[in-house]
Structure formats: C-alpha cells, structure tokens
Amino acid sequence: MLTEIEKRVIASIQGDMPIVEQPYREIAHAIGIREEELLAVLQSLVDRGIMRRFGATLRHQRSGFDANAMTAWQVDEARIEEVGALMAAFPQVSHCYRRDPKPTWPYNLYTMIHGTSEADCIATAREMAAKAGVSTYELLFSKEELKKTSMTYFPTD
Amino acid sequence: MPELEAVDRAILNRIQSNFPIAARPYAVIAAELNLSEKEILERVRALKSAGIIRRIGGNFVPHKVGHVSTLCAAKVPEEKLALFAETVNRYPGVTHNYRRENAYNVWFTFISPSRADIAANLEEIAAATGVTDILNLPATHVFKIKAQFEL
Numbered sequence: 121m122l123t124e125i126e127k128r129v130i131a132s133i134q135g136d137m138p139i140v141e142q143p144y145r146e147i148a149h150a151i152g153i154r155e156e157e158l159l160a161v162l163q164s165l166v167d168r169g170i171m172r173r174f175g176a177t178l179r180h181q182r183s184g185f186d187a188n189a190m191t192a193w194q195v196d197e198a199r200i201e202e203v204g205a206l207m208a209a210f211p212q213v214s215h216c217y218r219r220d221p222k223p224t225w226p227y228n229l230y231t232m233i234h235g236t237s238e239a240d241c242i243a244t245a246r247e248m249a250a251k252a253g254v255s256t257y258e259l260l261f262s263k264e265e266l267k268k269t270s271m272t273y274f275p276t277d
Numbered sequence: 278m279p280e281l282e283a284v285d286r287a288i289l290n291r292i293q294s295n296f297p298i299a300a301r302p303y304a305v306i307a308a309e310l311n312l313s314e315k316e317i318l319e320r321v322r323a324l325k326s327a328g329i330i331r332r333i334g335g336n337f338v339p340h341k342v343g344h345v346s347t348l349c350a351a352k353v354p355e356e357k358l359a360l361f362a363e364t365v366n367r368y369p370g371v372t373h374n375y376r377r378e379n380a381y382n383v384w385f386t387f388i389s390p391s392r393a394d395i396a397a398n399l400e401e402i403a404a405a406t407g408v409t410d411i412l413n414l415p416a417t418h419v420f421k422i423k424a425q426f427e428l
Binding site for chain 2: 122130133134135136137139140141142143144145155159162163165166168169170171172173174175176177178179180190200204205207208211213214215216217218219220222224225230234258260261262263264265266267268269270271272273274275
C-alpha cells in the first residue's frame, strides 16, 4: 500500500522534472513537503521496486534508433520460458512479454526490436528465429505514432 | 540527423536510469563524467530543446501502484482511422498508440485501476467507433523491460 505522501510524490515525479540545479527543492516546495523527505521517499520507491526506472526518456528516432518492430511469435507453450529468456537476451530487444493467444491472433510471445532501419530489424528477427527455432512470426513496423505519453497516476484535479 | 557528440552520448547514457536522488543531481553526474555542473545543465537543456530527450522523470510499475496494464490491437478500416485514434487517445490510460503495418493496424497500451475498467472502456470504444475487432492482450509473463539504450 502507498501512503498519501507517496502518492503525492509519484504524481509530482511522473511528468517532466525541471532541468535546474536543485530540481527536488522546487518539486518538494510544490507539493508542500521538505526536500529531504522527498529524497527519502524517492529512494524508498526505487528500493521497493515501485519506481522501475528514473531518468531521461529519449526519442529514439532522434537518437539513432530509427526503426522499431513489434514482433509477435508463435511459440510452443512447452518452450515458452526457454524461448522468452533467449529472446530477451538480445540487446536489440527492449521488451519481451508472454500474452495469451486469441482465436484470430495465434501469437503468444512479443518482442520489441530496435534497429537503425527496417532491414536491420528484419535481420535481427531472422537471427532470433534461427536461434530460438521458431518459424512463425510477424513483424509489425510502426508507421505512425498516434500517441506517446507517460501515465498520470493519482491526478490531483 | 547529425551525429551526437561523444560528451552528449555519455550524458544520455548516464541519465536514462538511476538519475541521482541528491540535492544537486547534475553536480553528481558532473563529478562522474569529469565535467562541470554548469556544462551538464547546458547540454541536458540543449538535448531537451532538440527533442532528443522527451522527458526526465519517474516510470512506475503499474501493478505496484494499484493499476493493471494491457496491450490492445484493433482492426480499423482506413476511413475510420482518424475517429478511432481520436476516441482511443482521449483515455488518459492510453499511453502509447501506434499505427502498424498489419490487418490489426492500431496497437495501443492501456493502464487502468482494474481489468473490469479496461474491458468496459474497450466496449465503450467499440460502441463509439463501430470498430468491434479489438484484442485485449494483457501480459502474463514479463521476460524483459529494458531500462537503457546505449548510444
């Protein structure tokens, strides 16, 4: 369970921090707590694994990763743990999840593959397929970003 | 795009995760990278202005803050794309939404306080847009969420 103060801290740090010498002083002031208390709560959220990553989110297209392909794989359930771990180990893969298949969509393992170009992503997928011994998969290249934001937990208004 | 300078790459590699939790975080980074706090601040501001940094802040694990998340995929006819995107994007829990090259051509993530709430919202979206083929694909196992892109 989260305390009211923790919820306030989460709400205050989930957006975009000011790029100034003492950002925490400004944030603490804005939510009516002391800077030391804010620092302690943030450290606790990290230590408890509630905040999974704290830092800058980049626009990949502007930092050299020009293409990404969500790749959906049809994997024998008996091998899902092995194949999931193997695919997660590729440095080009940022996300790897198992999801239940559906009648119109038979895939059960998903990887997000990043590369310098679509061809680069395709080559990585081929390498992954060969290494994992999985032959049925689809690459879904993103054609347009319709929305990208971060979640707003515990909105105040 | 122009190549990033080595110093900017080093800064970006340092600040994507484990951002210092200290009164003067940029002074901590400066000491690690042998630069001045002023130079780090100037370069981070420039990277933000150039749009390379989207934001600096915290990223939370939905289920540890009382939420659930899912991935949804919809089969949307070309003429309904704009309406569908607008309808879906109105939900604050929809954080990522992409048009992708597939029969399921719109893929979005949905974070919400409960599975029931997500199901109800998807029904609402179907009713409002006439797009009824929407897959709800919550993760059952996470093998990897990467924190960092080495530049």
